[in-house]
Amino acid sequence: MMAITLFGAAVIVFVVIRIVPGNPIAMMLPPGATDEDIARLTAHYGLDKSIPEQFVVWLTGVLQGDFGTSISLRQPVMPLVLGRLPATLELSIFALVLAVIIGGAMALTGTRFRGGRTEAVIDVANGAGLSIPDFLWALVLILTLGVLYPVFHISGRISPSLDLPFTTQFYAFESILRLRFDLWWDLLKHMFMPALALAIPLAAIIGQLLKQSLKETMHLDYVVLARTKGYGENHVILFEALRNAVLPTLTLIGVQFTFLIGGTVIIERLFSYEGLGNMAIDAVINRDLPLIQGIVLVFALLFTVVNLVVDLTYALLNPRLRHA
Amino acid sequence: MRDGRGTVKRKAGLRLWLSGGWLAIVALLTLLAGWISPHDPLAQDLFAARLPPFWVDGAEPGFLLGTDSLGRDVLSRIIYGGRIALTVAVIAGLATAVIGSVLGLIAGYYRGWADAVISRLVDIWMAFPPVLFAILLIAVLGTGLWSIVIAIIVIDWTRFCRVVRAEAMNQSQMDYVSSAVVAGHVRAAILWREIGPNVLPTIVALLTLEMGIAVIVEAILSFVNLSISTDAPTWGGMIAEGRISIHQAWWVLVCPLIVLFLTVLAFSQFGEGLKDRFDPVLR
Amino acid sequence: MTPFLQIENLSAVIRGTSDRLLRSVSLEVNSGEVCGLVGESGAGKSMIGKAVLGILPAAVEIAEGQVQLDDEDLLAMPQADRRRLIGAKAALIPQDPLTALNPSRRIGPQITDRLIDILGWTRRDAANRAAELLDEVHIDNPQRVLASYPHELSGGMRQRVLIASAFAANPKLVIADEPTTALDVTVQKQILRLIREMQERHGTAMLFVTHDLGVVSKVCQRLTVLFAGKVIEQADVADFYAGPRHGYSKALLAATPKFTEPFTSLMPVDRAVITAVTAEIEAADGAWHHG
Numbered sequence: 001m002m003a004i005t006l007f008g009a010a011v012i013v014f015v016v017i018r019i020v021p022g023n024p025i026a027m028m029l030p031p032g033a034t035d036e037d038i039a040r041l042t043a044h045y046g047l048d049k050s051i052p053e054q055f056v057v058w059l060t061g062v063l064q065g066d067f068g069t070s071i072s073l074r075q076p077v078m079p080l081v082l083g084r085l086p087a088t089l090e091l092s093i094f095a096l097v098l099a100v101i102i103g104g105a106m107a108l109t110g111t112r113f114r115g116g117r118t119e120a121v122i123d124v125a126n127g128a129g130l131s132i133p134d135f136l137w138a139l140v141l142i143l144t145l146g147v148l149y150p151v152f153h154i155s156g157r158i159s160p161s162l163d164l165p166f167t168t169q170f171y172a173f174e175s176i177l178r179l180r181f182d183l184w185w186d187l188l189k190h191m192f193m194p195a196l197a198l199a200i201p202l203a204a205i206i207g208q209l210l211k212q213s214l215k216e217t218m219h220l221d222y223v224v225l226a227r228t229k230g231y232g233e234n235h236v237i238l239f240e241a242l243r244n245a246v247l248p249t250l251t252l253i254g255v256q257f258t259f260l261i262g263g264t265v266i267i268e269r270l271f272s273y274e275g276l277g278n279m280a281i282d283a284v285i286n287r288d289l290p291l292i293q294g295i296v297l298v299f300a301l302l303f304t305v306v307n308l309v310v311d312l313t314y315a316l317l318n319p320r321l322r323h324a
Numbered sequence: 325m326r327d328g329r330g331t332v333k334r335k336a337g338l339r340l341w342l343s344g345g346w347l348a349i350v351a352l353l354t355l356l357a358g359w360i361s362p363h364d365p366l367a368q369d370l371f372a373a374r375l376p377p378f379w380v381d382g383a384e385p386g387f388l389l390g391t392d393s394l395g396r397d398v399l400s401r402i403i404y405g406g407r408i409a410l411t412v413a414v415i416a417g418l419a420t421a422v423i424g425s426v427l428g429l430i431a432g433y434y435r436g437w438a439d440a441v442i443s444r445l446v447d448i449w450m451a452f453p454p455v456l457f458a459i460l461l462i463a464v465l466g467t468g469l470w471s472i473v474i475a476i477i478v479i480d481w482t483r484f485c486r487v488v489r490a491e492a493m494n495q496s497q498m499d500y501v502s503s504a505v506v507a508g509h510v511r512a513a514i515l516w517r518e519i520g521p522n523v524l525p526t527i528v529a530l531l532t533l534e535m536g537i538a539v540i541v542e543a544i545l546s547f548v549n550l551s552i553s554t555d556a557p558t559w560g561g562m563i564a565e566g567r568i569s570i571h572q573a574w575w576v577l578v579c580p581l582i583v584l585f586l587t588v589l590a591f592s593q594f595g596e597g598l599k600d601r602f603d604p605v606l607r
Numbered sequence: 608m609t610p611f612l613q614i615e616n617l618s619a620v621i622r623g624t625s626d627r628l629l630r631s632v633s634l635e636v637n638s639g640e641v642c643g644l645v646g647e648s649g650a651g652k653s654m655i656g657k658a659v660l661g662i663l664p665a666a667v668e669i670a671e672g673q674v675q676l677d678d679e680d681l682l683a684m685p686q687a688d689r690r691r692l693i694g695a696k697a698a699l700i701p702q703d704p705l706t707a708l709n710p711s712r713r714i715g716p717q718i719t720d721r722l723i724d725i726l727g728w729t730r731r732d733a734a735n736r737a738a739e740l741l742d743e744v745h746i747d748n749p750q751r752v753l754a755s756y757p758h759e760l761s762g763g764m765r766q767r768v769l770i771a772s773a774f775a776a777n778p779k780l781v782i783a784d785e786p787t788t789a790l791d792v793t794v795q796k797q798i799l800r801l802i803r804e805m806q807e808r809h810g811t812a813m814l815f816v817t818h819d820l821g822v823v824s825k826v827c828q829r830l831t832v833l834f835a836g837k838v839i840e841q842a843d844v845a846d847f848y849a850g851p852r853h854g855y856s857k858a859l860l861a862a863t864p865k866f867t868e869p870f871t872s873l874m875p876v877d878r879a880v881i882t883a884v885t886a887e888i889e890a891a892d893g894a895w896h897h898g
Contacts, residue, residue, distance in 0.1 A: 008448035019464055115665065131592030132585065133540050135547075139563060139581050147570055219664075221707040225769075228660045230694015230725035232687055243711045255450075262453030266544050270567075280456050281548060284463045292460065300451035318711070 002304050009300040010293070014058065017289050018051050025071070045071060047289070058293065067297075068290035072283070077294035081276065085298060086169035087157055088268070088275035092261045094172070094191055095198035099260070100253075102199060103206025110207070111214040111237055122207065129204025134263045138197035138270050145193060153190045155272040162186060194271045198260050205256055206249055213245040247318055254310030258303040340597035343590040350587055354406040361400040362386065365557040369395035374573040392562070392576045393569050401557035402580050408558050409587070411469065412542045416476035417535035423477060424484025425527050431485065432492030433515050442485065449482045455544060462545055472545060476538050483537075484530055491526050495519045529599040536591030543584055559584045609678060610635035611812045612659065612780055617672030619651075619658060619836075628654055628667060630837040630888065636780065641806060641813040643827035643844070645820055645859070647876065651836035652816045653702075656782040659814075660699055661689055677779060694725040698773035700783040700802065704765035704790070708757035715753035718772045726776055740771035743808070744801060763794040767801065774805050781806070782814045787822070799825065820863040824848060832856050837888050855884045 025041045042048050045068075046057055061068060067077035110122040146154035158164070158171060162183060166174050172191065175184040217223060218241055226240045265277030272278070276295055283291040353360060363386075373395040375387050389398040431442040458475045465471035495501060496519060504514045539559075546560030547567075559580045566577025612635065619629040629651050636642045646652045657663045659674055661681070674681040677696055681689055701707040708717060718740065719733035728736070734753075741749035744767040757765060766786065773781050783802060787795040803826055806813050815826055823830050823844065830847055832839040832855070840853040851857050858880040 004444070005447050005451055008444070009451045012448065013452075013460070016460060016464055127593075127596075128589075131536070131589050131596075133537070133588070135540060135544055136581070136585055136588060139567075139577070140585070142567070142570070143574070143578065143581070147574065221701050221703060222709040224662050225699060225701055225707050226709075226720075227662050227690065228693060228697070228699045229721040230691045232690060235724075240709055240712075244709065258450070262455060265453050265455040265459075266548070269548060277453070277456065280453075281459060284456075284459050287463070296452065296456065296460075299453050299456065303451050 002308070006297070006300055006304060010059070010062075010297055011055070013293055013296045014055050015051065017292050018054070045069070045290075058290075062297070067294040070283075070288055070291040072286040072288040072291070077290050080279070080291065081294045081298050083169055084274065084276040084279050087171070087273065088261070088264050088277060090170060090172045091191055091195055091268070091273065091275060092198070092257075092264055095195040095260055096202070096253075096257055098195055098199035099202035099206060102203035103210065106203070106207035107210035107214055108237060108242075110211040111218065111241075112233060114215055114218075119211075122211070126204045126208045126211075129200045130208065132201070134197045134201055134260075135266055135270070137200045138194065138267050141193045141197055142270070151189075152193045154193065155190075157187070157190050157274045158183070159186050159190075190271075190273070194264075194267045194273055198263050198267055202253075202256050202260055205252065209252055210245060210249045213248050214241055217241040217245040243317070247314065250310065250314055250317065254307050257306050257310075261299070261302060261306070337597075337601075339593050340601065343593040343597060346586055346590040347594060350406050350583075350590075351410060353403050354410050357403045357407050361397075361403045362388070363397035363400040365396065365400040365404040367396065371395065374569075374576075376573075377575045377579070380575075389579045390573070390575045392565060393573060396557075398562070398576060398579050401562055402559070402583055404557040405559045405562060405580065406583070406587075408469070408556065409539045409542055409584075412472055412476070413535040413538045413591070416473040416538040416541075417531055419473065420477045420480050420534055420538075421484055421527055421531045424481035425488045425523070427481065428485040428488030429492050429515060429519065429523070432489035433496050433519060434511070435493075439489075442489075446482045446485055449479075452479075454479045455541075458541060458545060459548060472542055475545070476541050479541075480534060480537065483534065484527065487526060487530060488523055491523045492519055495522050525599070525602040529595045529602070532591050532595035532598060536588045536595075539584070539588055539591065609675075611638045611677055612636040612814065613673075613675040614655065614659070615673045615675075617655070617658060617674065618670040619654060619663065619667050620670045622666050622668045625670075627670070627892065628836050629658070630835070630891065631672070632833075632836070632838055634831055634838070634841075636812045636814050638779065638812050639810045640829065641803075641815055641827045643823035643830035644814055644816045644833060645818065645823055645830055646833035647818060647859075649835075650833040652818075652833050653784050654836070655833075656699070656784050656814060656816055660693055660697065660782060661686070691725060694721055695776060696778055697780040697782065698776065698778040700766075700770055700773045700781060700786045702785045702788055704762050704769055707769055708765055710757055712756075713753070714755050714757065714760070714768055718753070718768065718775055721772075721776055736775065737771075740775055741768070743774075743805065744768075744771045746771075762790055763798065766790060766794075766798050770798075770801060770805060774809055774811070777809060778811060780812045780814070782816070784816045785818065788818075802826070820860060832859065834884050835888050837891070839884065855880055 025038050025045065025047065039048075046054060049057070058068060065078065067081070069075065070077050070080055073080060106122050106126065110119045113119055141152075142154050145151045153159070164171075164183075165178065165180070168174050172184060172187045175181070175187060214237065218237070220241075223236055223240050226236050231240075264275060265280055267273070268275040268278040269281050276298065280292065280295045282288075283295060369391070372384065372387070372391055373393055375384050375391040375395075376382055377390040377398070378385075378388050380390075387397050387399070389402070391397055392401070427442050431439040457479050461475040461478055462471055465474060501514060501518050504518050505511075509517075542558065543560030543563065546558035547564045549561070549564065562580040563577055563584070566573070566575075566580065570577055614632060614634040617629055617632045617634075618627055620627050632651075632655060634642075634644075634655065644652045644655060654663070654667070658669060659676070659681070663669070669682060672682070676692065679692060681692070684692070708714070715734065715737055718737040719728075719730075722728040722733040722736060723730060737753055738749040741752055746752055746764065746767055752760065752764070752768070760768065770786075786802060787798050790798060799822065802813075805811075815823070817823060827844050829841070829843055831841045832851075832853070834855055840847070840851060840856045842851070847856070848860070851860055855876070858876045862876050
């Protein structure tokens, strides 16, 4: 199933970008290049063959771990993509964590004070979070916390003046391991706004759905029974209702997290954050076919992995499936 | 209980009026752009560059919302930008709704191999980051209004397809469909007469959401400079320019952003309001 | 000696209205005594148990009256204190064993959680106690059951677990809310016998809520008949079966096919009797509304 989806995605991208007008080779050469030069380089990159032939060559390479060479950056695609992937992963995961914290807190608070004014306020906030996409939240954040009250950085991944001792591209993760909290703080100040923009719509979805299923769970017999055992509302919500109420939300988070990762493309662009999505837009603008293919395939792979992880977590949390 | 439902309905009504009202204003302004807009949206005047909006000191009376770094009138550009945004919203929204819903109905009602193929396609589509896909398509199709419309259809038909397929599957298990089958009606007729009308409210609610999304996609594409053409006034393009001169002339970013924000909010709230009103369970 | 549970003049209404679900109910349960609470569905019999335990639905509120548990006024206490008191001294055997156990927690902790969290037992003591209790409710291989999830057990087994859990903290009062209604007929008899056995062994006071007069004759010493939230008759079981005083009670008893043979469903009560008793209640209601 997974393999078919990935293969289908690869074919579609391959065909779509092969009909891109504009010769990428002509774009990379200086204006004075002769037709002969262009033809020679085109052959060098294998772009003179038919599309099916090119696909076979590319797929053979991919299966051996070779994604070809970027035309605009003149480097192998694989290390380029792997170099940018950690930045995007860190951003997405941080955004997911933010979304779960914010959404979870909204759902729990709304359930604890259900029926009151607090819940009404939370419902309105959820509604706003749901109807405005990440792109607009990002702009609002840039205006407020970036320009009006400049608390966070509005561009880049880390301040360029800093010395970087890192050996991997997982800066935020590595800075904690190296106990360099100054660097971690700088990374956080860059990452916070793009992550928050990505997180708000997801937080609203989590808040709404989790609250709804929590409220339904609160009427169930085992929750009522727990109250007669002497437990207070907080304990009942956290230890009796939450685990069962979380399951429907969890399945939804899977799909929504892939949407969030998809959103990094434009959010990274907006914040000049040096991740995979930003690189992808450059690649499209430069008609860098091998690079586009590589990036899209990595995204597709990422999406598939996310869905797999969610399925596994679901099975782990649901005892009925664990023993089946 | 009676009271509870009353408030829901009143709230839905207010929501419909507010969001519908805003959309009507935007639609009217853009339809009458030629008469209403105070300036030519493309006319540059470098001597009148970066004039602030009317409530700030140093504003010129003729330029209500100020001018951008090339001296173009922000208000006029917003009005003309709205024309593009709404055109894209209506055309792309409708086309996406029709194509996605038809595929969804086919998959959900006929099942079998058609469902297998369509569902597989949806799965593949879900593996693409939509924004990247849209940008890629614009690179293929070239910039322009129709490219944007096509790009939105291509990336977003799955939204309708998924929902309508599930709904059609639900509906086709209902008793009234079985009795229509027993009565000997042709399958296509049943689809058209029995299932279609019941799925329609869902489609309409999704359609208004989709229009909001189309406005955003258009803004994103023009933000990445891949929309109509570089100097045509678009909300996304204005935001991109405003983003650059944010410290010198914040109004170039803020004004179109507020309009975009309200329009997207209005589309989605209008959809929610319609859903509440036409949802058979709530009604 | 004052009764262990004393309900006085308790009225409950739908929140924000004066529609009464319970109409000035007074009721006593003495220590070690089983008191039956009988009525047709909708008579409000479960509502009384819920009011005592503080688990009324959000849409229902108590309009007047007193509930005294072991000489403490429950309705006058802050909610948290009340819950702790109930957790320590009272317990519920719920109606539907299929929904009354948390599907994502193992059986063991669901029996011991109250002992550890509310009563401050050690984990080891609580675990030993849980195994002992499962033994008391005749479950073979207690350790395996303690480590199971609810879905791995049958309905009858789950009801045994819930009974064990109810008696875990040696409660002074157990409220059994139609504990056999959701079970198979074959299992009902065993569970009923088990509840009686546990009650005798622990000397617990019990409020036994049921719609089945046949069951009452097997389990209870006294009974209260309820109609539309109003107490119709209170009597010793022996006296009641010898000859109920109220017309509705007579009709109810007549509609129970053969009270020597429980577990047969009720036949409808005579319409004329219902009309009469409804008129009686309406008259009393008028007095309440104007009083």
